[in-house]
Structure formats: structure tokens, C-alpha cells
Amino acid sequence: MRGPVPKRSDQRRGHHKPEGPALVKAEAGKAPTIPRASGDWHPIAKRWFQSLKDSGQAQFYEQSDWLTAVYVAEAMSRNLGQGKFSAQLFQSVMSAMTDLLTTEGARRRARVELERDDAGEDPAEAARVTLMDAYRKAARSVACSDVRPLA
Known part of the structure; x- marks a missing residue:
């Protein structure tokens, strides 16, 4: 998909169907x-490769994806290990990393969303976020009710 990174499904408004082929x-x-x-x-390169194993998108990987990741890690390692950094090799590595859905933007373009289980979240932090959301909603409703037509 070309163009800007799409919003997450919970941030989209309206009833538009996703574009693209069936x-x-x-x-x-x-x-x-x-x-x-x-x-x-x-x-x-080792840490990046390990992060793939620990990432949610790995559940979609086939054998060819893992071998692509090995190749990308090898290219990344060579680029980082040589005295002169190659911008062209860097761009190729980044492009291949995008193909492996290793960034949030790449996953959104492919319409893949990973959701984190909030079980390990600090309850106090969760309450603070919920409280701030409640304040925002209340402030919006007050601001909207104060608007009067010009006469």
C-alpha cells in the first residue's frame, strides 16, 4: 500500500471499507x-534477529521469511562492521526489514495490528491513563456545551 501510514483500526472513523484487492x-x-x-x-544484528523471534509478527513468518531475516542480519552486520558505512546498503536493509513487517508503519500498511496484553501493566498507571481520558471527555463535552450560536 502506498501513501501515508494508515491509522490503527480503533482510531479510524467512518464506515469506509479498506482499499485494495480481495x-x-x-x-x-x-x-x-x-x-x-x-x-x-x-x-x-544479533539483537535485531532475536527481536524478530520475540515479536508478534513472527507468527506469520514462513521458512523463507526466516531465511530472508538471516540474509538481512548478515547484510546489517557487514555494514556495521566495515570502516565506511554504506548508505545504499543501509537503505536496502531497511527496505528488507519493512518487508518483514518489523516496524509499526509497515504492519499498518499490511493491515496487521499487534495488541499487547495489559496483564503486566502497572495498575496505577492504567488508572491514571483512564482518569486522563475521562478528564478529556468531560472537557470536550463542557467546551461543546458552551458554544452558542451568534445572533
């Missing part, structure tokens, strides 16, 4: 074997 479904291959990170990779 969804095509196919049977997935056998469960993928997740490769190990190479000991030769740069520490940032």
Missing part, C-alpha cells in the same frame, strides 16, 4: 525452523 488465502507450509543467529554477526 484477500487471497493459501495453505501455509510446514512449521518453520527458526535459524540461529551467527556468532560472527555484529551485536546490533
Whole structure:
């Protein structure tokens, strides 16, 4: 999908259907074997690769996606390890990372939303957020009721 990053589904207004072609479904291959990170990779590449294993979008990865991730980590490692940083290689790595849905914007464009379980959230923080939302709603309703037509 081209253009600006779409809003999350809970932030969209209206009843517009998502644009794009109809969804095509196919049977997935056998469960993928997740490769190990190479000991030769740069520490940032190792952390990035590990983050893929821990990320929600990994549930959609097939074997070819994991091998693409290995290739991206290798390119990332080479770019970080050489004396001169290659902007062109960086752009290629970032493009491949987008294809692997490793950023929020890429996931929104692909219409994939990951939701975090709030079980580990601090209850006091959750209450504070809820309270602030209540204040905002109350302030909006007061502000709207104070508007009088010009006569």
C-alpha cells in the first residue's frame, strides 16, 4: 500500500471499507525452523534477529521469511562492521526489514495490528491513563456545551 501510514483500526472513523484487492488465502507450509543467529554477526544484528523471534509478527513468518531475516542480519552486520558505512546498503536493509513487517508503519500498511496484553501493566498507571481520558471527555463535552450560536 502506498501513501501515508494508515491509522490503527480503533482510531479510524467512518464506515469506509479498506482499499485494495480481495484477500487471497493459501495453505501455509510446514512449521518453520527458526535459524540461529551467527556468532560472527555484529551485536546490533544479533539483537535485531532475536527481536524478530520475540515479536508478534513472527507468527506469520514462513521458512523463507526466516531465511530472508538471516540474509538481512548478515547484510546489517557487514555494514556495521566495515570502516565506511554504506548508505545504499543501509537503505536496502531497511527496505528488507519493512518487508518483514518489523516496524509499526509497515504492519499498518499490511493491515496487521499487534495488541499487547495489559496483564503486566502497572495498575496505577492504567488508572491514571483512564482518569486522563475521562478528564478529556468531560472537557470536550463542557467546551461543546458552551458554544452558542451568534445572533
